Amino acid sequence: MTDGLSEKQQGILQFLEDFIAEHDYPPSIRDIQHGCDISSTSVVDYNLKRLEERGFIRRDREVSRAIELLTPHGERRRRTVPVPLLGKIAAGSPIPTPPDTLTPGAYDETIELTEEQTGGRTNIFALRVEGTSMIDALINDGDIVVLEATHSCDDGEMVAVWLRDENETTLKKFFHEGERIRLQPMNATMGPIYTRAANVEVQGRVVTAIRSL
Amino acid sequence: MTDGLSEKQQGILQFLEDFIAEHDYPPSIRDIQHGCDISSTSVVDYNLKRLEERGFIRRDREVSRAIELLTPHGERRRRTVPVPLLGKIAAGSPIPTPPDTLTPGAYDETIELTEEQTGGRTNIFALRVEGTSMIDALINDGDIVVLEATHSCDDGEMVAVWLRDENETTLKKFFHEGERIRLQPMNATMGPIYTRAANVEVQGRVVTAIRSL
DNA sequence: TTTCGAACAGAACATATGTGCCGGGCAGGC
DNA sequence: GCCTGCCCGGCACATATGTTCTGTTCGAAA
Missing domain, CATH: 2.10.109.10 (Umud Fragment, subunit A)
Known part of the structure; x- marks a missing residue:
């Protein structure tokens, strides 16, 4: 079940899912920070980079809330x-x-x-x-x-x-x-x-x- | 076809649709401005308020890119x-x-x-x-x-x-x-x-x- | 003509938000 | 011990971004 992801990374993934389901737009780094009880934005950033490396999400740099959730196979989710x-x-x-x-x-x-x-x-x-x-x-x-x-x-x-x-x-x-x-x-x-x-x-x-x- | 919406408002709505389909996150005010050839952010804001009044979109104030597209019946679109x-x-x-x-x-x-x-x-x-x-x-x-x-x-x-x-x-x-x-x-x-x-x-x-x- | 409100321009402002830097703890290898 | 890499905390900083204020334009109504 771990998929090689840390517990924190799985939590972030779950939070992304829930947040998007509720708001229909992605969370900011600080939203994730508070939602997952993480102490620093840099920790969130660090783990997001890991998730991006492994193909779970896609990010656009320099753009707020630019996080896309991908399917288990790296494809884009469709609306x-x-x-x-x-x-x-x-x-x-x-x-x-x-x-x-x-x-x-x-x-x-x-x-x-x-x-x-x-x-x-x-x-x-x-x-x-x-x-x-x-x-x-x-x-x-x-x-x-x-x-x-x-x-x-x-x-x-x-x-x-x-x-x-x-x-x-x-x-x-x-x-x-x-x-x-x-x-x-x-x-x-x-x-x-x-x-x-x-x-x-x-x-x-x-x-x-x-x-x- | 007008639905009581101005041409500019329809354009914004279409742009929202396309942008979200492409990026999976909503555009910023300035994204809309450039995407629809609008000269000022205040014009975008003005028209977004109209669209919100009429139930085509929903916005969260103070939050970047917090625009939700609604269905023709004002319901939330589902992922x-x-x-x-x-x-x-x-x-x-x-x-x-x-x-x-x-x-x-x-x-x-x-x-x-x-x-x-x-x-x-x-x-x-x-x-x-x-x-x-x-x-x-x-x-x-x-x-x-x-x-x-x-x-x-x-x-x-x-x-x-x-x-x-x-x-x-x-x-x-x-x-x-x-x-x-x-x-x-x-x-x-x-x-x-x-x-x-x-x-x-x-x-x-x-x-x-x-x-x- | 004057008035008034809708729609728009432009810019300044406040804050929301991603990024980078410095440092610390901690486990593993030598 | 000492080094190294991984993960985390804290914070400052630049900029991305929503908001607002002041005017302007234009057309319809009085």
């Missing part, structure tokens, strides 16, 4: 990006959701996702799935699907489409079939929807699914 | 927690994974998850699923499952169990049946495994599943 949760989407019996006007404040809930999960995309939103119409695509009632906002898609992609006439949004697999569009629920017990191309507007393509048990 | 990715788990034909020695450095990969996804739990690890033996539980080949390290579980829970005799770990639903344990794959085409209680050691309970498309 999260707020993703608007635009509402529920019940593919079984579709309910309306707002179109892709992604202006801040147009929604009333956000979830936090890592950049790993958004793939670095910025035009991202999330929906909570109601119902089991996508069950064969391994998406269940209560799951959260993350979508990339787009107006076009290829056949077979799982997309959120807005049906103009019905004024509702639904989650389906998308297929061009001549003049028509086939919207295929991923549930063997449910039949596809056929409609005019002019009636469907693609709102987003599913990129990630998350389920909490 | 991520590094979760060790202990390896692949192929429930179809189980492969060994290391036991629950969660000492840093005992694994060689981590993923970043939000506290929403870990539920605030700290004894957390992740596995990448290989194979389709959990397909009926909506967990597919390539999915990542997040587990809470535990040695006990209730009937019906989805757990990672280590089979001592076979020296392998597998992902199954867990059932006590008298003297024996039944480990049920979540795939209708696969039969359950029966074994002595002494042969199974529960390593973790699945709490979240994540799939990237």
Whole structure:
């Protein structure tokens, strides 16, 4: 458990973690000093240098509070990006959701996702799935699907489409079939929807699914 | 799009976002000044006060670089927690994974998850699923499952169990049946495994599943 | 026109904060 | 003992950095 770190260094590391979790900005040398009951700033500086040598943190010299916590593998920790949760989407019996006007404040809930999960995309939103119409695509009632906002898609992609006439949004697999569009629920017990191309507007393509048990 | 914010204020907000993403610590007033081509620190201060009034940021007075970015709803943004990715788990034909020695450095990969996804739990690890033996539980080949390290579980829970005799770990639903344990794959085409209680050691309970498309 | 407040410029000021220097205790090797 | 390197205490110092004060500009309202 020691990792070759002194007790004091482990304490500092823990303090960094806690301080950043609480304040969202790094502590100053003197914050660490008092937080870890260390008697001198030079001792803190000394140990920070050791931690930096071993790749636990990264520091920018001459800059206040310029301490970055690194992961156990020396990579930078990532912040999260707020993703608007635009509402529920019940593919079984579709309910309306707002179109892709992604202006801040147009929604009333956000979830936090890592950049790993958004793939670095910025035009991202999330929906909570109601119902089991996508069950064969391994998406269940209560799951959260993350979508990339787009107006076009290829056949077979799982997309959120807005049906103009019905004024509702639904989650389906998308297929061009001549003049028509086939919207295929991923549930063997449910039949596809056929409609005019002019009636469907693609709102987003599913990129990630998350389920909490 | 204006949100009642001046162009300069939006610029500052964007700069904060970018600076923090790059450095992992907040900028100083003068960093903002130069980054946004603003002529005076007092102008930055003035606009930061406006942003704070409107709930876009939070500041600690008298402390350098003490600027927190808030979500569009005024909540604090969360950092991520590094979760060790202990390896692949192929429930179809189980492969060994290391036991629950969660000492840093005992694994060689981590993923970043939000506290929403870990539920605030700290004894957390992740596995990448290989194979389709959990397909009926909506967990597919390539999915990542997040587990809470535990040695006990209730009937019906989805757990990672280590089979001592076979020296392998597998992902199954867990059932006590008298003297024996039944480990049920979540795939209708696969039969359950029966074994002595002494042969199974529960390593973790699945709490979240994540799939990237 | 005058008034007034929002937004901005520029500079001085106070303090927050990282760094360097000097010295001391302490264990290990010769 | 004596030296050497590691770790720590204490403190001064330079500067990084937030705050504040005094004006200025500009546009809308009276």
